[in-house]
Amino acid sequence: MNDSLRRLGGMIDAFRPAEGQPPAKLGRFFLWCLKGSWPALLLAAFISCLTGSLEVISASILGWVIDGAQAAGPQALWSDGWYLLGGLFVFFMLLRPFFFGLSSASNAIMVQPNVFPLVLSRLHRWTMGQDVTFFDNDFAGRISQKQMQAARAVTDVAAETINTVAFALASVIGSAIFLISVDGWLAGALAVWLIAYVVLIRFFMPRVRKNSAARASARAMVSGQVVDTITNIKTVKLFAHSAFEDRVALQAMGTFRDRSLDFGVISTLFRASLMLLSGVLPVVLIGGTLMLWQRGQASIGDVAAAGAIAMRLAQMSGWVSFTLMSIYTSIGEVEDAMNTLSRPHKLPDAPEAVSLPAIRGEVSFRGVTFTYGGRHGGVHDIDLTIAPGEKLGIVGASGAGKSTLVALLLRLYDVEKGAVLIDGQDVRQITQESLRRQIGMVTQETAMFNRSARDNILYGRPEASDDDLKAAARAAEADDFIETMTDHQGRSGYDAYLGERGVKLSGGQRQRIALARAFVKDAPILVLDEATSALDSEVEASIQLALEKVMEGKTVLAIAHRLSTIAEMDRIVVLEQGRIVEEGAHEKLLQKNGVYARYWNRQSGGFLGMDEAAE
Secondary structure, three states: OHHHHHHHOOOOOOOOOOOOOOOOOHHHHHHHHHOOOHHHHHHHHHHHHHHHHHHHHHHHHHHHHHHHHHHHHHHHHHHHOHHHHHHHHHHHHHHHHHHHHHHHHHHHHHHHHHHHHHHHHHHHHHHHOOOHHHHHOOOHHHHHHHHHHHHHHHHHHHHHHHHHHHHHHHHHHHHHHHHHHHOHHHHHHHHHHHHHHHHHHHHHHHHHHHHHHHHHHHHHHHHHHHHHHHHOHHHHHHOOOHHHHHHHHHHHHHHHHHHHHHHHHHHHHHHHHHHHHHHHHHHHHHHHHHHHHHOOOOOHHHHHHHHHHHHHHHHHHHHHHHHHHHHHHHHHHHHHHHHHHOOOOOOOOOOOOEOOOOOOOOEEEEEEEEEEOOOEEEEEEEEEEEOOOOEEEEEOOOOOOHHHHHHHHOOOOOOOEEEEEEOOEEHHHEOHHHHHHOEEEEOOOOOOOOOEHHHHHHOOOOOOOHHHHHHHHHHOOOHHHHHOOEOOOOOEHHHOEOOHHHOOOOHHHHHHHHHHHHHHHOOOEEEEEOOOOOOOHHHHHHHHHHHHHHOOOOEEEEEOOEHHHOOOOOEEEEEEOOEEEEEEOHHHHHHHOOHHHHHHHHOOOOEOOOOOOOO
């Protein structure tokens, strides 16, 4: 039985990819989210309609039994009315439970467990394709909240539409058919009541939707603010800003409270109006049927059936209305999330982009210009070619454009003028994934996942063997401290978790994990952006030996403020205000007695002063 029910859950492919961008129009957004699941959704809706029609059949059977009992009398009830009682038993003990169970299974097993991951996976894939600026301009917590909010709300709309709207629609149609069979005026009264009900819904639902969207936006901002504070909790404590962060959070929470109050007011008015309208239906239908019975135009069974239908519809109207309010609330939340998540990719792969094959490693910047938003920083008119296997050092004060060059090589941004080429191929004509697979990188700000040390190192090359993993860790001088680690759940060594952003490690330990990740990736192009900045001199000296090994045969771009780390590079370029002002080997640049020589002479132990310029 369990296996049969679980097979019902396989009717929707919960992780089927969607094609193209999520639309910015609400109806089309829903279609995009639910594409591929429609056969199962329509089947579930059909089952719900069948189940809803049973409500009218229940009332009809009640009426038939009462009329049959009245006609047969107490003495002949069991002999003459056995078929009615038998039908009553079969319907209420077998058919009705079966269809209600089937309806519940179609929604709880087939629809809800699959639609949520279907929508969330599609939105997450699309969001992952956004450029880095998209994430720089928003809270990480807010973006994740929007994804979860949209997936949950779309699931709720689909499930409640099937579970309630389809069920109720079948019940109303069946009720109208029954009332017509009794008297056309009763069906007319039901029609008038339905019109009033629709008017009430049309008046309140847009207001519910609007207030729901505002509440959802305020809730996402609270989530973003709280996550931002928790993510930077050490900084908060070091600067003694707990009270300040509390005020900021309370301000966001206050806005959420105000929006929640607005939503509460409109929902209260809606429910009060609904209860008044719902009370009208039993009075009209039961009173009207009693009048017909008094005239001999309806049986006592008709009165009982009409009463059952009236009470059921009155109850259902409240249920449906509350569900509609929930649906419109969810629609408002979908609309709010859609405005954030359906933005087009600003840095997509070109339609004719190809995968970058194995490369020699030549890197060329040809007339490259890029400024951040066209206003400040960046690089200007850069002409630079790095031969395969060449080791290039890049020097310059903060804001000179060093990291911008690397970002353009990785195509985190597109050049405004010129081109960046790898082995003669414009990076704009290469798929971004294949481009970045060919480039290993270690940055000053090391990125760690809250996963095991093993997972963090193998992020460079997940298919690497355990021997490759250990060799990379030893090369990065990380093996010794990894073997001694234990996390709060008792996992040890390479299985120990590093905490969010590697918070359980020192700066030097994080740097060595990042170096091990680059070692195991073994890409033909290696970028070192202050790769040893967090290491003390003794550890750096041992790491330098490992770096020399890993750099063999690779094209290397090394950014450093500590000039001693790049003095042995084949060539060094010096950047000032986004332009190359000097270029050559270390000794040649010292003999030139220019900018590089000035940097070198200012150093104590080979560290470049950071007060030259501001980025």
